[in-house]
Amino acid sequence: MSDLAINVLQMTRCFGKNIAVDHLDLQIPRGTIYGFLGPNGCGKSTSIRMLTGLLTPTSGEVEVLGQRLPQYAEALRLRIGYMTQKFSLYDNLSIRENLSFVAQIYGLNSRQSRERVNELLALYALDKRQTQLAGSLSGGQKQRLALAAATLHHPDLLFLDEPTSAVDPENRREFWERLFDLCNAGTTILVSTHYMDEAERCHALAILENGIKRADGSPAELMATLGAHVLEVEGDDLRTLKSQLTQCPQVLSTAQLGTRLRVLVRDQTEQPQQWLQAQVNGRRIEAVRPSLEDVFVACTGQHSVSSATARAAAGSDSEQGERHV
Amino acid sequence: MFEYRVNSNPLIATWRRVAAIVVKEIRQLARDRMTFGMIVMIPLVQLLLFGYAINTDVRHIPAGLVDLSQSSYSRELIAMTEASQTVDFVRVYASAQEAEQAIIRGDVKAVLYLPADLGQRLSVHPAFNRDSGHSNSQTLQPVGQWLVDGGDTVIAASIRSLRQLPLDTLAGRALKDNVPTFEVVQFFNPEQRSVVNIVPGLLAIILTMTMIMFTSAAIVREREQGNMEFLIATPVKPMELMIGKIVPYVLVGLIQVGIILGIGHLLFSVPVRGGLLTLLVAALLFIFASLTLGLVISTIAKTQLQAMQMTVFILMPSILLSGFMFPYEAMPQLAQVISEALPATHFMRMVRGIVLRDALLWDLQRDALWLAAFTLGGLAFAALRFKKRLD
Numbered sequence: 001m002s003d004l005a006i007n008v009l010q011m012t013r014c015f016g017k018n019i020a021v022d023h024l025d026l027q028i029p030r031g032t033i034y035g036f037l038g039p040n041g042c043g044k045s046t047s048i049r050m051l052t053g054l055l056t057p058t059s060g061e062v063e064v065l066g067q068r069l070p071q072y073a074e075a076l077r078l079r080i081g082y083m084t085q086k087f088s089l090y091d092n093l094s095i096r097e098n099l100s101f102v103a104q105i106y107g108l109n110s111r112q113s114r115e116r117v118n119e120l121l122a123l124y125a126l127d128k129r130q131t132q133l134a135g136s137l138s139g140g141q142k143q144r145l146a147l148a149a150a151t152l153h154h155p156d157l158l159f160l161d162e163p164t165s166a167v168d169p170e171n172r173r174e175f176w177e178r179l180f181d182l183c184n185a186g187t188t189i190l191v192s193t194h195y196m197d198e199a200e201r202c203h204a205l206a207i208l209e210n211g212i213k214r215a216d217g218s219p220a221e222l223m224a225t226l227g228a229h230v231l232e233v234e235g236d237d238l239r240t241l242k243s244q245l246t247q248c249p250q251v252l253s254t255a256q257l258g259t260r261l262r263v264l265v266r267d268q269t270e271q272p273q274q275w276l277q278a279q280v281n282g283r284r285i286e287a288v289r290p291s292l293e294d295v296f297v298a299c300t301g302q303h304s305v306s307s308a309t310a311r312a313a314a315g316s317d318s319e320q321g322e323r324h325v
Numbered sequence: 326m327f328e329y330r331v332n333s334n335p336l337i338a339t340w341r342r343v344a345a346i347v348v349k350e351i352r353q354l355a356r357d358r359m360t361f362g363m364i365v366m367i368p369l370v371q372l373l374l375f376g377y378a379i380n381t382d383v384r385h386i387p388a389g390l391v392d393l394s395q396s397s398y399s400r401e402l403i404a405m406t407e408a409s410q411t412v413d414f415v416r417v418y419a420s421a422q423e424a425e426q427a428i429i430r431g432d433v434k435a436v437l438y439l440p441a442d443l444g445q446r447l448s449v450h451p452a453f454n455r456d457s458g459h460s461n462s463q464t465l466q467p468v469g470q471w472l473v474d475g476g477d478t479v480i481a482a483s484i485r486s487l488r489q490l491p492l493d494t495l496a497g498r499a500l501k502d503n504v505p506t507f508e509v510v511q512f513f514n515p516e517q518r519s520v521v522n523i524v525p526g527l528l529a530i531i532l533t534m535t536m537i538m539f540t541s542a543a544i545v546r547e548r549e550q551g552n553m554e555f556l557i558a559t560p561v562k563p564m565e566l567m568i569g570k571i572v573p574y575v576l577v578g579l580i581q582v583g584i585i586l587g588i589g590h591l592l593f594s595v596p597v598r599g600g601l602l603t604l605l606v607a608a609l610l611f612i613f614a615s616l617t618l619g620l621v622i623s624t625i626a627k628t629q630l631q632a633m634q635m636t637v638f639i640l641m642p643s644i645l646l647s648g649f650m651f652p653y654e655a656m657p658q659l660a661q662v663i664s665e666a667l668p669a670t671h672f673m674r675m676v677r678g679i680v681l682r683d684a685l686l687w688d689l690q691r692d693a694l695w696l697a698a699f700t701l702g703g704l705a706f707a708a709l710r711f712k713k714r715l716d
Contacts, residue, residue, distance in 0.1 A: 052558055054715045074713075077560040088555035092356045093349065104345030105559045107338040133356075149555070 004063075005030045005157050005188035006051060011060035013046050013211075020046040022211040023060070028190065028204075030156075033183050035205030036192035037296065043211035044192035045085060048159050051190070052082050065157055078106070081155035083146050085162045091135030095126050095145055098134055099152065106153040120148040124178070140171035147175070151182060158182065160191040164198065176201055196293045207299055214299040222295045228252045228264040229272040230290045235259075235283030250275060253297045264294055342561050346569025350543075354573060360539075364577050368531045368584045375523050376593050386480055388412035389436040391424045394443035402469070406437065406490060411483055421472075428474050435484050436472040443468060524589035525680040526649040528608070529673045531585060533615055533643045534636075536578055540619030541632040543570045544711065549629055557713040564708040571616045571704075578612035579605075595680065603686050604679050610696040611672035617703035618668060624710040643669040648677075671695050 008026040012019065021043040028034045036044040049055040051064055053073030062069040067076050089098045099120060103113035121127040124144040129137070134145060143163060150158060160179075164172045176198070183189055191202065199205050199219065206216040215222055233241065238261045245251045245263060250272075252264035265272040277285055354360060392399050407414060416433055418424040424436040440446065446468045473484045544566075547553045556566075586604075589595040597604065618639065626632035644650060646660055647669035656664060664670045671692035678684030686693060 049715060054554065054558060054713075056714065056716055074560070077558065080558075082555065082558040084551070084554045084558075086551045086554075088551050088553075090349065090353065090552060091550070092353050097349075097352060101345050101349050102559070104341045104348075105556075105561050107341055107560070109341070 003030050004028060005032075005065060006034075006190065007063040008051070009061045011047070011050060011062055012058050013043075013050060013055060014058045020211050021050070021057075024208075024211075024213055026206065026213075028188065030188050031183065031186055032203040033179060033189045033191060033201070035199045035202035036190070036208055037194065037196075037199040037205050037292075038192075038208035039194060039300075042208040044208060045161055046211075047208075048082075048161050048190065048192060052080060052159055053077075078153065079156045081150035081153065081158045083150040083158070083160045083163055085165070087134075087142050087146060089134050089142075089146060089149055092133060094131045094133055095137070096121070096130040098145065099149060102149045102152050108153075116152060120152060124148045139166035140168060140174075143167050143171070143175065144178075147178065151187075156187060158187050158189045160189065162192050162194070164193070164195065172198070196291070196296065200292050207296055209300045215295065219292055223290045223292065226290045226295050226298055227267045228290075228294070228298050229267065229269075230288050230294050231263045231265060231273060231276055232257075232286050232288050233261040233263060233276070233280050233283050234286070235280070241280060241283070245279060248279070255297070262288075262294075264298060338560075339562070339565055342565045343569045343572075346561075346566060347572045350570060350573040354577075364535065364580060365584065367535055368527075368581045369588065371531055372524070372527055372585055372588050373592075375527055376589070384410050386412045386434050386483060387415045389416040389418050389424050389427050389433040390414045391418045391421055391436060391438045393420075393441040394439050396444055398447055399439045399443050402439065402443075403437070406487065409487060409490065411487055412437075424472060428472060431474075434474045434480050438470040438472060440469070522677070522681070524585065524593055524595040525676040526647075526673055527589075528582060528585050528676055529611065529647060529669045530644055530649055531581060532578055532608070532611060532672075533647075533669045534640055535581060536574060536612055536615035537619040537622065537636050537639055538633070539574045539577065540570060540616045541622040541626065541636045542629050543620065544623035545626045545629050545632045548627075554715070557715075563711040563713065564704070566711065567620055567704055567708050570620060571613070574616050575609070575612055578616070579608070582608045582612075597680050600679075600685075603684075604676070606686055607672065607675040607679060607689070607693065610693055610700070611668060611675075613700040614668040614672075614696045614703070617700045617707065620707040621703050621710070624707050639667075643667050646670065648673045668696060668699055 004027055006026055006028040008024060011021060011024045011026070013021040024043075024047060036047065038044055046055065050057050050062060050069070053064075053069050053076060056070050064076060065079055069076070090101070093101065096117060099117045100113055103116055108116060118127075121130055124147065126141065126144060126148065129141065134142065137145065143166065147160075147163070150160075164175055167175065172195075179189055179191070191198070193199055202219065204216065204218050205222075207214045207222075217225070235241075238256055238259070242254045242256060242261055245254050245261075250266055250269040252266050254264070255262045263276060265276055269275055273285060273287060390403065392403065403414065406412065412435060414437070416427060418427060418436065421438055424438065427433055428436060471484050471487065473481050475481050544553075547556060582604075586595075586597060590597065619636070622632055622635045622639075626635055642663060646656065646664040647653075647667055648664070649669070653661065653664055653670065653674075675684075675689045675692045678689055
């Protein structure tokens with residue numbers, strides 16, 4: 001048995017002339033949490049749908065848990081769990097009814113079903129609300145219910161498509177605690193996100209843009225191999241400075257953080273700190289540790305910085321240009 | 326790690342998944358007050374509407390009179406005709422020409438013309454004359470004539486029913502023969518007790534409407550509300566989903582059959598001559614066929630609105646061509662071909678046969694087998710069309 005949960009070579013998917021996923025290679029070891037980081041429409045959902053067997057790749061080889069897709073999609077259903085981007089349980093069923101339904105669909109008998117549902121209700125702090133209709137739950141509660149449903153049958157591999165997009169930070173922390181519990185119990189998890197702080201929690205991640213993998217590795221590796229120096233400038237009139245610096249070929253990107261301007265100076269630049277000092281009219285400069293966002297900006301930096309920067313606050317609802325069910 | 330997947334055989338797993346879907350559907354249905362109300366209201370309201378408003382037994386048609394005879398016979402004949410309550414003589418005209426003009430103007434719908442030689446005609450009328458054997462074809466003439474505005478076929482049909490007005494009272498004794506008293510110029514439909522025919526027919530129409538509507542939304546709703554992506558990522562099989570979607574509505578269909586036949590019997594005294602068991606089997610066959618048709622629609626439609634439009638597309642010919650409104654035999658061949666393709670036509674034949682003529686299932690085997698075959702074919706088609714894929 002291979003120790004890769006997912007092994008993908010040159011996976012491609014086109015919708016008409018539009019290439020949603022472009023020759024993607026992925027090797028995800030068992031028992032890890034792997035992240036897909038990218039803006040909306042970068043091919044995260046399409047990739048996950050191909051890996052769950054819901055979409056057929058236009059070309060490429062896909063092997064999940066040692067089984068070829070799409071041929072063995074049906075056999076894999078019992079071994080994978082899938083939490084969709086949009087809440088996909090029944091709004092007019094209660095929490096318990098939803099989970100019992102899923103339990104029966106996975107073939108549990110009524111005793112097993114009752115035990116497992118009780119266990120999940122307790123684990124995800126839903127037991128006090130078990131008779132409440134799913135449609136009336138808050139974002140965080142819905143998300144916990146969806147995770148409970150996706151993990152009800154103890155899948156070996158769990159797919160989570162932007163699981164925390166409608167959830168507050170407190171609930172997100174809780175949610176990630178549960179993910180690490182699952183991972184600790186041996187589950188491999190693939191999670192897509194556009195939040196940097198979430199991506200940073202993954203064992204490894206791939207940065208996707210326009211269906212192409214721009215970089216992959218552990219967050220530490222990615223930060224270490226960043227092709228730029230990260231410097232922060234402190235002072236007045238940062239808006240003018242920002243527009244000046246953006247013109248320079250040496251500057252990869254700039255982003256303002258309150259009273260500071262974060263500047264990514266290309267590695268090719270000799271003595272970057274001195275170079276920048278000459279540009280900033282005596283404002284104070286400090287070299288700082290690169291963040292995952294810097295990595296993201298550096299490898300997707302072809303287009304304007306402001307639009308590529310997916311700051312944690314910039315949540316968004318749906319991936320445009322991709323298919324929805 | 327726990328293992329649930331190894332311990333159950335495939336049949337038990339299938340049974341559990343179908344049961345899960347049935348329970349889920351019933352729960353969702355029970356929470357949907359509007360739909361739940363419609364299950365009862367649709368048959369109830371439709372039945373009252375069709376039963377009371379659509380009445381082909383017409384009474385008190387305003388009519389004219391041309392009495393050239395002016396005899397005691399004619400006065401008695403007129404009184405008898407009015408006593409039938411079919412017509413009220415509201416105008417009197419001097420001649421046939423004047424009466425014709427009145428019909429053209431629309432003053433009256435029909436005119437009774439009694440010729441001057443009424444007494445003579447009566448005396449040779451085979452039904453009236455004691456020596457009926459002596460009369461020959463030349464002297465065999467009707468005693469009077471009805472001029473009818475044929476534009477309204479229902480009225481024409483009612484007048485036609487007066488054709489055989491018995492002359493017993495006029496003769497003052499019981500008459501055996503039944504030779505026409507009047508000649509009717511326009512005729513359309515023979516008289517029929519419409520409600521008796523309509524109520525069993527309504528059974529087919531209402532079931533077509535509600536059954537197809539319920540299941541045509543069934544699959545497409547899951548798609549629209551986003552439940553499908555989760556569902557197809559589970560081990561559920563297409564046929565299990567189809568069967569699970571149909572079963573709850575079979576019960577709904579049976580409730581509606583009960584309402585229609587019960588009300589039909591109580592309010593309109595529609596007899597159920599055939600066996601209730603035969604009726605149940607026929608209704609079940611039709612319910613399954615209609616639900617399957619809805620499922621097929623549901624796998625084709627992309628949105629609930631499209632599903633609804635397709636339902637109406639099926640519903641209109643079901644009302645018009647199934648024999649509910651017009652007799653199947655009277656339709657042109659092309660309409661008959663379309664009619665044969667509709668489940669409603671086959672059920673219409675069965676239910677009228679059972680309710681009105683006490684037919685047995687054996688007598689209706691062709692229609693029964695057709696409905697069964699339609700159900701199986703439709704289920705297979707829907708399950709094949711339903712792909713557990715998004716592409």
